[in-house]
Amino acid sequence: MKTHVKALVVGGGAVGCSIAYHLAKAGWETMLVERDELTSGSTWHAAGLLPLFNMSYATTHIHKYSVDLYKQLEAETGLNAGFSVCGNLRMAQTQDRMDEYMLYSSVAETAGVYHEFLTPAEIKERWPLVRTDDLKGALFHPQDGYINPADVTQAMAKGARQRGVDIVRKLQVNGYKWTGSEWIVTLEKMVEKGGNLVGSGELIDVHAEHVVTATGNHAQRTARLLGIKIPAIPVEHQFIVTEPDPMLQEWRKNNPEHPVLRDADAKWYVREERGGWILGPYEKGAPARFLYDVPETFRADLFPLDLERIEAEYMSMIHRIPSSETVGLKDDFNGPICYTPDGNPLVGPAPGLRNMWLAEGFSFGITAAGGTGYYLAQLMVNGEAEIDMASLDPKRYGNWMTTEYAARKNEECYDHVFILHHPDEEREACRPLRTAPAYDRQIALGAQMGQVNGWERPNYYGPVDAPADFDHNSRSFRRGAWWPHAVAEAQAIRDTAGIIDASAFTKHLVRGPGATAFLDHFTCNKLPAVGRINLTYALTDAGTTRTEYTIVRLAENEYYLISAGAWTAYDYDFLQKSADDFMAQGGGHIDIHDVTTQWGVYALAGPNARAILAEIVKDAAPDTVLGNKRFPWLSCRTIELGMCPVRAIRVAYTGELGWELHYPIEFGRYLWDLIWSVGPKHGLKPVGARAQNWLRQEKSYRAFGNELGRDATPMEAGLDRFIDLSKEFRGKQAMLDTGIRAKCVTLLIDGPSDTDPWGKEALIHNGEKVGRLTSGGWSVAFGKQIGMGYVRPDLAEVGTKLKVKIQLKEWDAVVTEDSPHDPTNARIRKDG
Incomplete structure (x- = not known):
């Protein structure tokens, strides 16, 4: 076996074999090690379904690549992967479920995934064994189906071997050591002993430039060996196999195989399965397993079946397929399937480590394996993938995440596989967890909380004395019960004043002799003068947008960086690694501190914001400390609000006169109460994240994770005014070389009366798909729907008429000027 390779893949399931195959295909010398046998983890007992359905743009691409790849493997390797392209019928019992499918349809269209909609009558005509009298309809994918997990894994393994990959079984990783240029991975030979797999004591060191872990159920052991946190913990998943169904057998004499059936509402x-049926439920109460370790005695094993737990799902199968009522049970499976708190796998660079890549937490591992190998290989070989992989990045969870949190959220995620995934969905497990100081004050005002990165954050403020029939928890793919309250909040910021708790913002302190030179090359805009702020972007080496920062210059070599609240660990890792590279190349010393939990933030905005602050600072003179002369737009001042020291920043994400008030976290309740002691007389209203999202679209403010990401450059995002081409910065040449493939635009939309776009919809011109929305909502300034998204450059001119696909219908939209509300920023710059 090899002892020196470019890449070492740890784990011989479907995901690991796909990664090895694609790395070898890209020309990297690769080795794969497996502690037992290939497919001996969750792969062997997976049901092998290949659903194209996914509400995520990135994951949809991953699933589509897998389905396409698996159809080609036999021609390449000579091994039949056992792909049954029977299609996938996803049924709906409710209109809300059909609304979900209609929103998905736009995601599928933008990703090029073919699908059809069927009526209950059409379902019954094609598949008479299915009961349809209580269905609203169905979504049908004729191009997917199911596959034999072991066969497809072996086919990818053979394809990898054909390209020179060394695949070695019965080797367990016992240690990882980074030398500064390569990993030394200590492997132990495993031997059979009494039916168990145990270490032999014989150790082998393998040297690898890059390591990928795809260790499945063993992710917690991997995390300990690497000294990091990986929130991938298995949950029990049961499925049962019935005896042959005579009516199915009779129907199959003259008909093709039944599609995979999904009764999502059930x-x-x-x-x-061989004349019978396989039922796979996603029931409540499935427990997490192996929170710390997989026992040595557990190999290709299963857990005892718990039929009582899945009784409701079993009975609903009989309801939907009446012929199954008389058939007996033939076999059963209850095995561990890895989950993550949000259901997306962890794919990308490991936090804090160099050349260590994670591919963990796959609840739909067979479906995602092919695409994960393809796009992860692009990340490793080229530096970036052709799609934005940030939504799968392992660093979307920070060190605040514990084993208990991961286990409980993973159980919830399992239970929610078929729960309606509304865009305004908020899951309740492990909440509240991280709370800002004024949390209880906000709840008393009617705050309905969401969460970001574990932080509780008001989404909107509902009626405190709500009528008995008002449902704060109602969710919809149309306008939920929260909608009129968000409208009122947005209107308050436009007309009077609003306060937003933005404590979840990520905050970093960057200082030291090398700080200025480092940040000047790290970001694309000019650095601000002392006491001033700038909006800027850190680019990837491919020239796309890696992170958006508001940079406040506190002193000559001291900077306060503010970025999106969902990406704290993600941003810190990139900052620290980039600073380490800078210092290693001879740059001056830099200290970087994550100070997110040390500073809370209230965003106070609206025409009356200055009047509210003036009462508190007791300075209402014409030349007030809050006026443009002493406190201009895009500047920062340290002020005192009562007894609270505040780092006040003259900026507002809502596009009105306003300040971000950054305060030492322990003063949060005091400052909240102080602002509210004078605010009501000036029309102050508490405002949540949903209204804020609408307001920023009226100003065409791009949001990271929506308009901004690793699949578009800042120039494509229309951010030319924040790019200083007179200086050298990371990713500059790659950005220029990329050119303009698509352009970010703002659109005003004449849409349906009960639905706003969510930022997933297709953009159409003359019947052709020409782009997609990345954000959407309602504009109080224009009294119609608003959205932002990307279109072909030739269609980005102001006045261009397009169509937006909402609920399967095409609605008129027009490209408007950037910042359609107050395009000259007169309201933001307003003097005292």
């Missing part, structure tokens, strides 16, 4: 999938 929380199960069903497919054919």
Whole structure:
């Protein structure tokens, strides 16, 4: 076996074999090690379903690549992967479920995934064994189906071997050591002993420039060996196999195989299996397993079946397929399937480590394996993938995440596989967890909380004395019960004043002799003068947008960086690694501190914001400390609000006169109460994240994770005014070389009366798909729907008429000027 390779893949399931195959295909010398046998983890007992359905743009691309790849493997390797392209029928019992499918349809269209909609009558005509009298309809993918997990894994393994990959079984990783240029991975040979797999004591060191872990159920052991946190913990998943169904057998004499059936509202999938059925439920109460370790005695093993736990799902299968009522149970499976708190796998660079890549937490591992190998190989070989992989990045969870949190959220995620995934969905497990000081004050005002990065954050403020029939928890793919309250909040910021708790913002302190030179090359805009702020972007080496920062210059070599609240660990890792590289190349010393939890933030905005602060600072003179002369727009001042020291920043994400008030976290309740002691007389209203999201679109403010990401350059995002081409900065030449493939635009939309775009919809011109929305909502300034997104450059001119696809219908939209509300920023710059 090899002892020196370019890349070492740890884990021989479907995901690991795909990664090895794609790395070898890209020309890297690769080795794969497996502690037991290939497919001996969750792969062997997976049901092998290949659903193209996914509400995530990135994951949809991953699933589509997998389905396309698996159809080609036999021609390449000579091994039949056992792909049954029978299609996938996803049924709906409610209109809300059909609304979900209609929103998905736009995601699928932008990713090039073919699909059809069927009526109950059409379902019954094509598949008479299915009961349809209580269905609203269905979504049908004729191009997917199911596959034999072991066969497809072996086919990818053979394809990898054909390209020179060394695949070695019965080797367990016992240690990782980074030398500064390569990993030394200590492997132990495993031997059979009494039916168990145990270490032999024989150790081998393998040297690798890059390591990828795809260790499945063993992710917690991997995390300990690497000294990091990986929130991938398995949850029990049961499925049962019935005896042959005579009516199915009779129907199959003259008909092709039944599609995979999904009754999402009943929380199960069903497919054919040798004349019978496989039922896979996603029931409540499935427990997390192996929170710390997989026992040595657990190999290709299963857990005892708990039929009582899945009784409701079993009975609903009989309801949906009446012929199954008389057939007996033939076999059963209850095995561990890895989950993450949000259901997306962890794919990308490991936090704090160099050339260590994670591919963990795959609840749909067979579906995602092919695409994960393809796009992860692009990340490793080229530096970036052709799609934005940030939504799968392992660093979307910070060190605040604990084993208990991951286990409980993963159980919830399992239970929610078939729960309606509304865009305004908020899951309740492990909440509240991280709370800002005024949390209880906000709840008393009617705050309805969401969470970002574990932080509780008001989404909107509902009626405190709500009528008995008002449902704060109602969710919809149309306008939920929260909608009129968000409208009122947005209107308050436009007309009077609003206060937003933005404590979840990520905050970093960057200082030291090398700080200025480092940040000047790290970001694309000019650095601000002392006491001033700038909006700027850190680019990837491919020239795309890696992170958006508001940079406040506190002193000559001291900077306060503010970025998106969801990406704290993600941003810190990139900052620290980039600073380490800078210092290693001879740059001056830099200290970087994550100070997110040390500073709270209230965003106070609206025409009356200055009047509110003036009462508190007791300075209402014409030349007030809050006026433009002493406190201009895009500047920062340290002020005192009562007994609270505040780092006040003259900026507002809502596009009105306003300040971000950054305060030492322990003063949060005091400052909240102080502002509210004078605010009501000036029309102050508490405002949540949903209204803020609408308001920033009226100003065409791009949001990271929506308009900004690693699949578009700042120039494509229309941010030319924040790019200083007179200086050298990271990713500059790659950005220029990329050119303009698409352009970010703001659109005003004449949409349906009960639905706003969510930022997933297709943009159409003359019947052709020409782009997609990345954000959407309602504009109080224009009294119609608003959205932002990317279109072909030739269609980005102001006045261009497009169509937006909402609920399967095309609605008129027009490209408007950037910052359609107050395009000259007169309201933001207003003097005292």
